[in-house]
Amino acid sequence: MTYRANILISSSAPGAQAVEQALLEKIYEHHLDGEVQVMQAATLGPQAQGVELVIYPEGTHYVQLTPEDARLIVEEHLLKGRPIARLMFKGIEVEPLEAPASKEIRVVLRNVGKIDPGNIDDYIAVDGYGALGKVLTEMTPEQVLDELKRSGLRGRGGAGFPTHLKWTFARNAPGDEKFVICNGDEGDPGAFMNRRVLEGDPHAVIEGMAIAAYVIGARQGYFYVRAEYPIAISTLRLAIQQARDYGLLGNNILGTDFSFDLEVRMGAGAFVCGEETALMQSIEGARGMPTTRPPFPATKGLWAKPSNINNVETYANVPQIILKGGEWFASMGTEKSKGTKTFAIAGKVKRTGLIEVPLGVTIREIVYDVGGGILNDKKFKAVQTGGPMGGCIPEKYLDLPVDYENLAKVGSIMGSGGFVVMDEDTCMVDIARFFMEFTQDESCGKCVPCRVGTRRMLEILTDICEGRGQPGDIERLEAMAKYIARASLCGLGQGAPNPVLSTIENFRDEYEAHIYEKRCPAKVCKPLIEYIIDPETCIGCTRCARNCPVNAISGKPKQAHLIDPSVCVRCGICKQVCPVNAISIESEGKLAVG
Amino acid sequence: MEEHMNLLTTVLERYGADPEALVEILRDLSQETGYVSQELLVAVADRLQLPRSHVHSVASFYSMISVEPRGRHTVQMCQDAPCHVAGGREVWQALEETLGIHFGETTPDGEWTLQVTSCLGLCSVGPVITIDGEVFGNMTHAKVQELLGRYRGCCCGGSQGGAA
Secondary structure (H helix, E strand, O other), X not given: OOOOEEEEEEOOOOOHHHXXXXXXXXXXXXXXXXXXXXXXXXXXXOOOOOOOEEEEOOOEEEOOOOHHHHHXXXXXXXXXXXXOHHHEOOOOOOOOOOOOOOOOOOOOOOOOOOOOOOOHHHHHHOOOOHHHHXXXXXXXXXXXXXXXXXXXXXXXXOOOOEXXXXXXXXXXXXXXXXXXXXXXXXXXXXXXXXXXXXHHOHHHHHHHHHHHHHHHOOOEEEEEEOOOOHHHHHHHHHHHHHHHHOOOOEOOHHHOOOOEEEEEEEOOOOHHHHOHHHHHHHHOOOOOOOOOOOOXXXXXXXXXXXXXXXXXXXXXXXXXXXXXXXXXXXXXXXXXXXXXXXXXXXXXXXXXXXXXXXXXXXXXXXXHHHOOOEHHHOOEEEEEEOHHHOOEEEHHHOOOEOOHHHHXXXXXXXXXXXXXXXXXXXXXXXXXXXXXXXXXXXXXXXXXXXXXXXXXXXXXXHXXXXXXXXXXXXXXXXXXXXXXHHHOOOHHHHHOOHHHHHHHHXXXXXXXXXXXXXXXXOOOOHHHOEEEEOOOOOOOOOHHHHXXXXXXXXXXXXXXXXXXXXXXXXXXXXXHXXXXXXXXXXXXXXXXXX | OHHHXXXXXXXXXXXXXXXXXXXXXHHHHHHHHOOOOHHHHHHHHHHHOOOHHHHHHHHOOOOOOOOOOOOOEEEEEEOOHHHHHHHHHHHHHHHHHHHOOOOOOEOOOOOEXXXXXXXXXXXXXXXXXXXXXXXXXXXXXXXXXXXHHHHHHOXXXXXXXXXX
């Protein structure tokens, strides 16, 4: 059994027992006992710091703990993945264990979990703000752009536009007032890399933005962060204040004539606000609806002024490129996609979570070496990358090196790095329907093809999943996908058909099974499946019948039971409670008449 | 209502009565009063000297701003792919069946509001739901019934809002 986290607790310290008790109770309360292992150690640090514990694999070291702190650690750190900075050991840090994968190279995440995000001195101690100092005193904006060009850095938020070009456009755009914006409105399912960076290393992003401001000639910057990330917002606000106190933001930074300050703006829950023009509408206090491009933000952005907008990860890469040089960055990655990329691995893999690998590693390496393989050793079916606008990549591309070009070639996108792994029990038609539900819900409604088209596609997909699919539906979906992608203004509409197109392309047989045989091969789509009790295996314990919410199961004690498919709602409770695994799901299907 | 107007003054001061901060002002009002009533929307428009239509268009656009009263308890379910792959549709249906409403609705007795939320970053314990901000992972059809039953059976609501 592999545990997601191992906790070492110092058992010899006074009060350790109460802390451990509280910790264990909370772990059980949240049913984490199968995922988290607690082990006792005598002492943990070089000097005793009260009751301590270390959480691996990250190596987060908490000290001076009370039982209340222990409960908080379970709720925040273990359950939500948010380390609690104020409880961490501050001093000589023990070297954290690296994640089991040696494939990882940490550039963007190098400080996350290792420094105290609430203390600017920690960041300065690891060369923080050294790049800004170098840029302001030794480099012209052109030299910075040259360095970025050599690095090959491309936007980490989606399309992968070369960063140096974007900055050059904003720099060359005429105008006295310009803005630098950080897009912290990541919304990819399961992709929380930006939150991790903002919560763990906010100064790296601030420094990257200040360098961008110097290059394009901006005095004011905006951070747009999702309101769903309250800790990221408070960490960021604290970091901005500390940077101001140190003279690293504000007027005449480091004694030069460069002045720059930052403001944090929060979203209010709208996926489309991750799109750059919609985001700027939202900062201005309006509905977050995309606007036509051109004009591009570089010439007419926030309040119609030239603006440069990049995402969190892009800015976080910049200081290190300045310090270590463009060649260093370009030495990682593939021909056209340089550097590293963070990915949030989720879905049916053994190890989920956030990783950072050089671009060009294969899907197989990410799924099997880093992710530890498929859960319960089932068969890999597909990986969905890039969020709801991305596509599903099938098994035949397992050895595909992951970079911007290759993902585009197989009908998907990089996005901000979502990586959802699916196994043989996943129905690809249902997945396509799920993503269409999402985009249909999140469509802002401005463009008719997106607003109406996603709804029509969803209706067809729902019909297919519920056994009402008609011959010709696949072709109808393909035709609509083409029109929606062509006739929508922003990335949401243009990318909305991708999950459908890529599943049709790679899993057409599943669509056909649903439509022509009324059969769901993965046994997922409820109207097409039946729960069946094997009379040979059933011991007549009556447990299924007692737990059935609709009384669909009949049978006498100690005799084989029977499920009435006309009453059954396919909730699956009977299968979960059966002690002898007598209940199976079948999808026999029937050939469509005529 | 007077209480709400006082709150409006507090929230406006927080953002320097800046019309550009309209999204944040409305979100704070919605979170602190449960929803932004028609009267409050009109007051916001007047105080910020914005057209009422503009204020309403913004309030109705964002999912974290509610213009309708919400139930005593709010249940949110993660609407993202990792939770779906982990069996989210069963949980989704269990919530709708058990509460007798669709997502985005409030029960007629004003007890429950059912909403979706974007990714909470807890993908390793999906499917994830929250009840009044408290997080519950690894949900199944059966666990939904048990959990909602627990809230129903308890007169105080049972929640400490542990996920602030």
